[in-house]
Amino acid sequence: xxxxxxxxxxxxxxxxxxxxxxxxxxxxxxxxxxxxxxxxxxxxxxxxxxxxxxxxxxxxxxxxxxxxxxxxxxxxxxxxxxxxxxxxxxxxxxxxxxxxxxxxxxxxxxx
Numbered sequence: 001x002x003x004x005x006x007x008x009x010x011x012x013x014x015x016x017x018x019x020x021x022x023x024x025x026x027x028x029x030x031x032x033x034x035x036x037x038x039x040x041x042x043x044x045x046x047x048x049x050x051x052x053x054x055x056x057x058x059x060x061x062x063x064x065x066x067x068x069x070x071x072x073x074x075x076x077x078x079x080x081x082x083x084x085x086x087x088x089x090x091x092x093x094x095x096x097x098x099x100x101x102x103x104x105x106x107x108x109x110x111x
Contacts, residue, residue: 030093038084048090051080056103073103074110087111 017036027033035045055073062070078087088111094104 030096031099034089034093040082044082052100052103056100059103059106070106071110074107077107
């Protein structure tokens with residue numbers, strides 16, 4: 001297979017991916033949909049999930065210490081996201097899919 005053939009296959013796959021996204025736009029798996037829509041790699045997705053896990057733990061500790069404002073965690077969340085993503089869209093997708101709910105509901109207050 002030539003480089004040209006590989007390039008054409010990639011273009012076709014990208015086109016088919018766009019069509020598939022249109023077909024499943026009404027899914028409840030909004031975070032997963034966002035990952036595909038923004039063409040994030042498995043590593044990039046893992047980084048986001050690890051960030052959310054870390055911030056969830058941090059928020060739980062801070063709540064136990066009596067914190068009621070979590071704006072610094074929101075800034076850390078924003079800073080840790082891939083440039084392809086906006087905080088609001090990730091938060092909304094996670095809430096819709098039920099991921100990291102306590103954290104995301106708190107982060108939603110700062111969008």
